[in-house]
Amino acid sequence: MKALVWHGKEDIRCDTVTDPEIQDPRDAIIKVTSCAICGSDLHLFHNFIPGMLPGDIMGHETMGEVVEVGSGVDGKLKKGDRIVVPFTIICGECDQCKRGNFSVCETTNRKRHLADKAFGHATAGLFGYTHLTGGYPGGQAEYLRVPYADATHIKVPPGIPDEQLLFLSDIFPTGWQAAVQCDIEPTDTVAIWGCGPVGQMAIRSAILLGANQVIAIDCLPERLSMAEAGGATTINFETESVLERLKELTDGKGPEKCIDCVGMESHVMASLPDTLLDRAKQMVMLESDRPHVLREMIYVCRPGGIISVPGVYSGLSDMLPMGAFMNKGLTMRTGQTHVNRWTDDLLCRIEEGEIDPSFVITHTVPLEQGPEMYQVFRDKRDSCVKVVLKP
Ligand SMILES: NC(=O)c1ccc[n+]([C@@H]2O[C@H](COP(=O)([O-])OP(=O)(O)OC[C@H]3O[C@@H](n4cnc5c(N)ncnc54)[C@H](O)[C@@H]3O)[C@@H](O)[C@H]2O)c1
Ligand SMILES: [Zn+2]
Ligand SMILES: [Zn+2]
Numbered sequence: 001m002k003a004l005v006w007h008g009k010e011d012i013r014c015d016t017v018t019d020p021e022i023q024d025p026r027d028a029i030i031k032v033t034s035c036a037i038c039g040s041d042l043h044l045f046h047n048f049i050p051g052m053l054p055g056d057i058m059g060h061e062t063m064g065e066v067v068e069v070g071s072g073v074d075g076k077l078k079k080g081d082r083i084v085v086p087f088t089i090i091c092g093e094c095d096q097c098k099r100g101n102f103s104v105c106e107t108t109n110r111k112r113h114l115a116d117k118a119f120g121h122a123t124a125g126l127f128g129y130t131h132l133t134g135g136y137p138g139g140q141a142e143y144l145r146v147p148y149a150d151a152t153h154i155k156v157p158p159g160i161p162d163e164q165l166l167f168l169s170d171i172f173p174t175g176w177q178a179a180v181q182c183d184i185e186p187t188d189t190v191a192i193w194g195c196g197p198v199g200q201m202a203i204r205s206a207i208l209l210g211a212n213q214v215i216a217i218d219c220l221p222e223r224l225s226m227a228e229a230g231g232a233t234t235i236n237f238e239t240e241s242v243l244e245r246l247k248e249l250t251d252g253k254g255p256e257k258c259i260d261c262v263g264m265e266s267h268v269m270a271s272l273p274d275t276l277l278d279r280a281k282q283m284v285m286l287e288s289d290r291p292h293v294l295r296e297m298i299y300v301c302r303p304g305g306i307i308s309v310p311g312v313y314s315g316l317s318d319m320l321p322m323g324a325f326m327n328k329g330l331t332m333r334t335g336q337t338h339v340n341r342w343t344d345d346l347l348c349r350i351e352e353g354e355i356d357p358s359f360v361i362t363h364t365v366p367l368e369q370g371p372e373m374y375q376v377f378r379d380k381r382d383s384c385v386k387v388v389l390k391p
Contacts, residue, residue: 002391003141004370006056009047012371017057020137020145025072028149030064030083034162035139037061037370037377037387038087038170039196039263040312044130045374048264048288049314051114051130060087060127061169062139063162069149076150084154085139085146086339087170089125092151103336108148109134118315123336140370142391154343157351163358163388164350167201171386172357173342175201175261178310179209180342181333182257189213189250191300192232193293194261195223197386198310200360202259203230208355211257215249217242219267222383226360238269246300254302263311264289274319281318288315298325309334360386367391 005015020029038061043049063084066077077083090097091107105124109115112122115132125147128138136147146152156165179202182190190206192199195218206214207230216227219238227234235245246255268275274292281287297307298321307330325332349355362385365373373387 001142002367003057003137004059004367006044006052006058007054010045012045012058012374014368014370017141020143022068022070023145024147025070026148026150027070028066028073028077028146028153029068030062030085030144030146031067032062032064032139032142032144032391034064034166035059035062035141035367035389035391036166037140037373037389039198040129041374042378043264043312043314045378046265049130049132049312050118051132051135053131053135056128056135057137057141058128059138059140060129061166061171062127062144063156063166063169064144067143073150077153077155082156082158084156084165084168085127085144086152086154086168086343087127087129088152088336088339089127089134089136089147090151090340091148097151100338100341102338102340111135126336140367140389142367154340154347156347160350161358163361164356165347166388167197167357167360168339168343168346168350170337170339171197171201171360172346173339174198174310174337175203176205176342176346177335177337178202178259178261178308179205181308182206182259182306184209184211184257186210187212188257189215189255190257190259191215191217191246191255191297192259192261193217193297194263194311195220195227196261197360199223199261200226200230200385201357202261202310203227203232204355206259207231208349213249215246215255220380223385226385242296243300250302254300254305256302256305258297258301258305258307260293260297260307260309260311262293264291264313266290266292278318287318289313289317291317291320294320298328298330301328301330303328303330305330307332310337361388363387365389
């Protein structure tokens, strides 16, 4: 089959690889009908997250049709079922899965010794996302093996196009969880850094959850326009002072809730000197992340507020203002998304027409054009916000 394969830093190719097969009774194989490129894939593209090996198949936003099921799938899935595959591989049985903490499932990371060392504890297995999370082949491919398939799936009805359902795999529940973690009150201002696909979903979610005001921050005009269309007031951090504008828009109080939809690769700019220092430290392996947004959020958040961090960080972040964080009594909530915790609610909202997540798609191309689209999405060329690939 054809698949997008990681060969090294900034080197992803569309290769012919062996078709996946059932390896365990709980496996299923799907024929992929749509998959997408995520901002998290860019961290792997740049080789910022350790544990990728040449030959690894990329991709964790995938949906398709079940073509084969193992004997242990136990009637939960059958040939012909249409499923979206959550990016977190879950067993459905462990203590964490029972609590709904699916992204820290205690069973599915088959390389837990690596993650135990890096993070203190292993987290769930993830598709197409480094050997720290199990080294499972991803879904930017014609076929995907879904381990623990009896639990790791979202069954979706016919009649709704792939484009409206695909993002149940990751970015829609990710934006949603980021907003839910803010415990939004009707009087709250929610400030959201980053208007990429995750930021766009967080903006819509914060509005659906009843925020009084949503403020979105980025520097890319087409992404800011999309944020505005979703109901946000926008700040362009290249031409305006984020701190001053946020104070102005909140009568000097600061936003009650702040969401980081940027993560470890905050833009490096001469006007933001801390980002230059982070970049220099990254180059000599003294720091793994560029946490400019975390610093800004801690500084500007209203005392007693909540900071929600769906943006991915990989290791060590320097110069976080713990003094401000502690003395202002802030709370931070974060995590890879517990996808299946939100599925029933979000699928229902799509079916009822409350939200159509396909608004974010700007590019739909054949899988073969994947390698080129990694560059376009990374460089934000051609007003690219979200790429869907069709195998
Ligand atoms: N927690 C999860 O489960 C989960 C799931 C999916 C994605 N993510 C993470 O979410 C983050 C965003 O993903 P995406 O797909 O939207 O990526 P993206 O790269 O398309 O978007 C990031 C956006 O941040 C903007 N940005 C950069 N520096 C900024 C700054 N200083 N202030 C404000 N905006 C800034 C960029 O211009 C860009 O539009 C990534 O870190 C990704 O890994 C996490
Ligand atoms: Zn993702
Ligand atoms: Zn589990």
